[in-house]
Each structure stands twice: as C-alpha cells, then as structure tokens.
Amino acid sequence: MDAIILQILNGLDKGSAYALIALGLTLIFGTLGVVNFAHGALFMIGAFCAVTLSNVFQISRTVIDETRTDFLGNPLKVEIPYVVDWFGESAGAAIIDWAVPLAILFAIPIMITVGFIMERGLIKHFYKRPHADQILVTFGLAIVLQEVIKYFYGANPIPTPAPEAFRGSFDFGTMLGFEANQILYPYWRLVYFFFAAIIIAGVFAFLQFTTFGMVVRAGMADRETVGLLGIDIDRRFTIMFGLAAAVAGLAGVMYVPISPPNYHMGMDFLVLSFVVVVVGGMGSLPGAVLAGFLLGILESFASMREVIAFIPGINQVIIYLVAVVILLTLPRGLMGRKGVMED
Amino acid sequence: MTDQTIQTISRDPAPTAPAHRAKARESTVLGLTRKDLTLLIVVAILTVFAPFILNPFPADSALAQFNAGYPDLMQRFVIFGIFAIGFNILFGLTGYLSFGHAAFLGVGSFAGVWMFKLLGMNVLYAIVASVAFAGLFSVVVGFVSLRRSGIYFSILTLAFAQMSFALAYSVLTPITGGETGLQLAKTDPRIFGQSIADDGNIPVPSFFGLEMRDSTTLYMGGWEFTLNVGYYLCAVVMLVAFYVAIRIFRSPFAMMLRAVKSNQQRMNYTGLNPKPYMLAAFVISGMYAGLAGGLMVSMDPLAGAERMQWTASGEVVLMTILGGAGTLIGPVLGAGFIKYFENIxxxxxxxxxxxxxxxxxxxxxxxxxxxxxxxxxxxxxxxxGILFMLVVIFLPGGLVQGGQKLATVFRRDKNANAVEGPAADQRSQAGE
Incomplete structure (x- = not known):
C-alpha cells in the first residue's frame, strides 16, 4: 500500500509537467489549428529564465575584507552581490535564495513576448499550409532556439536549487498512519504539483468564466461565425498563443529545481507531451490534463522494482505502449472532440 | 496529371500528358525515359568521380579542410543518400511523415553485425540480412501504424521507434550490446569464415576478398585523391537503389501512391483499397533504411542503439525536405548537404x-x-536549423525547387514557369 501511494506521488510531478506542456499544446492546436513542435523549446526557455534570474541576482562586486585573511595571509577578497547592497543583508540573501519562484514574475512577460513574436512572425504564415509543413517549420524553430540557448549557456545541465525552505523531504507516510520514513516526498515536488494545479485551474477558469474565454471557446468551435459577428478572433487567438507559451514557460521555470536544465530538455519533453496530447485527444483540454497525469503516474508505476521484474523494460516503453493501444482502439483519444483530426 | 514530369530536375516544359508518355514509351533504355537515363548517368558519373570532385583543393593548402573527398565522409554521403531516397519513397509519394525511420536503420545495423558474428565477414551476408530484417520489422510497424494517418501516423511511428530504441538500450542488451553497442569479438563463430584472421586480429569486412578499408591514394601535383573499396561498393549499391527508385517513381504503383496523397477519400470511393499500396511503400522505404544500416556496419562493424533514436529519424526528415521531397535527386542532395555541413x-x-x-x-x-x-x-x-526553416518557408520544394527557380531566372524562359508552379502545388498538398 505504501509503495503504491509513493508511486502515485512520484508520478504526480512528472505528470504535472506533462499536463502543463500538453495543455499549452492543446490550446494552440485547438485555437489556431497549428501543430507546434517548438513547444518543448518554450518549456526550455522558461527553465532558462529561472537560470538567468538566478545568475543575475548573483552578480557581485569584489571587496577586500581587511579583517580576514586567506591561507597565504593576504587580505581576503569577498564577493558581495549587488542585491545584498541594495536590499540589505537578510533581504538580499532571501532574494537570492528565492530566485526560482521570483523567476515566475520575470518569465511571464518574457514568455508572452516570445509567444507573440513566434505567432505574428512565423506561425501566422502557416495557418493555410498543411500540418506537415507546420510540424517541419516549428521543428526547425525548435532546433534554432535550442542551439541559441546552447550557445549562451553551454551544453551542461545547470543546477539551480529551490529555496532553502523547500529543500529536503517530508514524511508523508506518518500523516496517513504509516510508519515513519516509509513515504518520503521532496517538498519542492509537492510545490510543483500544487503550482501546476493552480495554473491548470486558472486556465480553465479563464476560459470558462470570462467573456474573453467565452469568445475564445466560441472561436475554437466555429472560427468563421465568430469572425462574422465582428469579433477580431485572430487577435484573441494570438493572445491565447502567448498564454500557452507562458504556461509552458512557467512549467519550465518551476521544473528547474527538480532536474537541472540543459538545452535539449525541451526536445525530451516534447516527444512525450505529443504522445500525451494524442492520448488525451487532439483539441481536448481536459483530455490533455487527464492524460498527462495518467501517463506520469503509469510511468512511475512501471518503474517499480516488482513490475520490472515481472515485465523487463516496461518502464522504458510504457508511455509509448499506452499511446499505441489508445490510438488504435480509440480514434479520438481519451476525450477528443468529435470531428477534430479524426482521420 | 501533367505533373509527372516535374519529378525530374529537368526543366523542360510539361507537354500534354498522353503525347508525352507515348513518346516516352518508344525510347526506353533499361526501362527509363531519356530524361531519367540522363539523370541516372549524371548521378553515376558524379559518384564515380566523387573522390576527385570533392577534393578540389591541394592537400597542403589552407582550404584543404573543405575537402570532403576522404573515404569515411564519402561513404556517409552515399549511405545517407540511400536512407533518404528510401524515406522519400514513403514521404515524397504518399505524404505520410514517418518520425521513426531510424529504427529500421538500426535493425538493419544490428542484423548486419550479427551476420558478421555468425556467418562470416563477407558484406553480402550483412547487406542481405539487414534488408530482410528491416523489411520484416517494417511490415509489423507499418501494418499497425498505417491504420491511422496524418499526425497520428507520425506519432505511432515515433512511438515504435522510441520503444525499439529504449528496449535496445536496456532489456535487449544481449542482442544489441546495450550502451556499448554491438561489437565483433575474436570468439565469434563465423561459420563460413575465420574467427580470427591470420594476423591474430578480428577479421575485417570484405566483399569476396576485397577488404572494405583498402584504399589507393593517387598523388597528382599538390592534390591527393583516395580511392576506397568500401566507398565504391556503397556507390554501386546507391546507384542500383537510385535506379530502382526511378523505376518506382515512374510506375503505376507510384501513381497510386500519389493518388493517395492527393485525395485518399476519392480513392476509397472508386473502390480501391489503398492500404496494400501504402504498406508496400512503407516496407520498401523500410528496406532502403535497412540497406543503409547494413552498409553502415559493412564500413565500420559496430552498431549502437543511439542510431534508432528519434533525432536520427528527424535527421532523415531534414535531409529529404532540404533537398526536395517528392523529387528524385532531392533527397540525395539533402543528405550530401547535411553530411557535408556536419563534417566540414x-x-x-x-x-x-x-x-x-x-x-x-x-x-x-x-x-x-x-x-x-x-x-x-x-x-x-x-x-x-535556420537554413531548414528558410527552406520550409520559402522553398517548399527544397533545394531542387531553388535550383529550378534560379534556372528560370537565368533562362528567362517563360515556359519554364510551368515547371515550378505545379511543383509547389504538389508539395503543398502534402501532409493531410
């Protein structure tokens, strides 16, 4: 029992990442009808926003501290970050410590801008082109973005820690009445899960309860009619693209402490997210979220030692296997809309 | 369907179809029209003289690093050329975008190395086995994947390729060598050959005694040209593969595939079942990929699972699109172009x-x-990446279309416009 709970918990954080990326992909597909292979790159850019902010906070000036000496007896050089100068000792240290959560604020405008530029500059010209061309051009864009990041940040993963308060694990088992140290779960993963839940709920609430969201939903159902009503649907869809980019970017920002970002993390997630979208059903937002969590949890179950002993290698292929089975049995995926890419 | 002629790089205006085809039937050599024969001969001459053409700079000059005429790279040119030609038979003709073709290349490689281990070092065993095994594997994958089309087909092929990669990397280690890759050993049986060569080393791949790595170097003034046995074997195989591809492109079978590409529903309404044709195309292109894998291990008897990763499948997509999908020479150009970039x-x-x-x-x-x-x-x-994006945005027909456009500009021949117009149209019908 405790093992099962542990696996469900383990699946949640990866599932959250899948769900967030898949949600953005589905938003773009559902509104603009574009298959965006560069979405993984947006996730990666988000992650590097966090890295950048953390680096910026650590820009320091060097001061010679006369009171202390190094091992040769010379006066010690001390690096003092400017942030500490400006905000004082404790506040400055806290800001540096909280770089990753603060990067959320930093990433939102950047991601929305990147999304706007992408949509207006490139994707706009591909609405009328076939899906294969959209896949190819965004695939090319993904390569370009990934190489640009590689040029500036190098090829190695860059570890960026979570704030001090969220390091370490807490004992989830004792809360449920199990023995101590049976179910240990890192705090940050829990944070990630709640963060993802809030973002997902936010996107759904935005689409469901605002006038803007209503127009967008109407546009997803029938773009032409909404246009005929005198609503500038293209502009709203552009904003939705920016929003989807922001969702992917935020997923990336918060994922940084879980696994150090490198330039190809986007591609690694992209392939799986596409599988998630297809399993959930093209164009279905709840489907994308459901499939994201489902596949994340399935993946972590498949990596249990008992399961691997029973079916060797299953942990490597489970997601693809599920995708193949679902695609062949349910033409629309789990919750796909009728008439959306059903061929 | 007057757009048959645009498949060649020739820039003749497309005449009305029946008259043209009747004329073509009269003058065939090896079953090729004169235009295709010219193309084949040009390609043959270029491949045979590649060691000279690709080494235009003297060996000790500053520009010598742009020389691509060394055996290793030239082998890669033709091997990836074969891979891309095969991919183009599927993507160029039917518009089905497979993101998992590297899996067939990988299966071919593993089959090839196993032949070296079990039977002997003759490359013939490896090549035959790699084509056969890749063919079998592609029958299975194709049969399942072709039940869906569009992006679902892409995802299914991707899923199969990723599964094969993951399994080859972990569980199937006894067959695939896992992380280290599959290597030859002195203890291998090699029933029809020697386990250990006379000099005490592992024997090298050969074709009835001709060792693949044998080379002759010609010195002419400051220039050095290396003629390599392995390269010429690959080149001959590539020319045969290219010839077969031309025949396929000009066959009624290809017409059927193009019909599937332009409108599958109408095909169904006419009472034809396109599935067998699609599967045949898929298997043929899988066998081409296997052939490339077999040649790859014949040149260097080592196969690793990373050859099956989806990025490798992405590479052949890049090659085909960059060169020009649906054209005969495009994929070969694209493969050469990318490999030149990668190495030089x-x-x-x-x-x-x-x-x-x-x-x-x-x-x-x-x-x-x-x-x-x-x-x-x-x-x-x-x-x-930038180049690829530019090609997809501005030249959907790839480098071949670029060449045609340039030719139009230089010729100022209004008739030639008839050639590139339909080419673009045809590309834009790809995908769905």
Missing part, C-alpha cells in the same frame, strides 16, 4: 575564422569573427 562546417574554429578575416583591419576582423563564430564550428546546428 563543424570543423571551422575560431582560429580558422581569425585567419580568414585577418585581411581586414583589427576591429572589423574581431567583429566579423564574433558575428560569424556562433554559426560555425559547434554551432553548425544553428545554421542548419
């Missing part, structure tokens, strides 16, 4: 750049080096 362009380092720009004043030369450096050397992927 990536070698340019900061010192080389500084050498080039040293003619300019100091400040300007530094600026130029800083501006150019991100795009060369290790950053060549960036250049490739």
């Amino acid at each position: 362009f990536s070698k340019i380092n900061q010192a080389t750049l500084e050498g080039w720009f040293s003619v300019f004043p100091d400040g300007l030369s530094d600026l130029l080096v800083t501006l150019v450096y991100p795009f060369v050397g290790k950053g060549w992927h960036l250049t490739l």
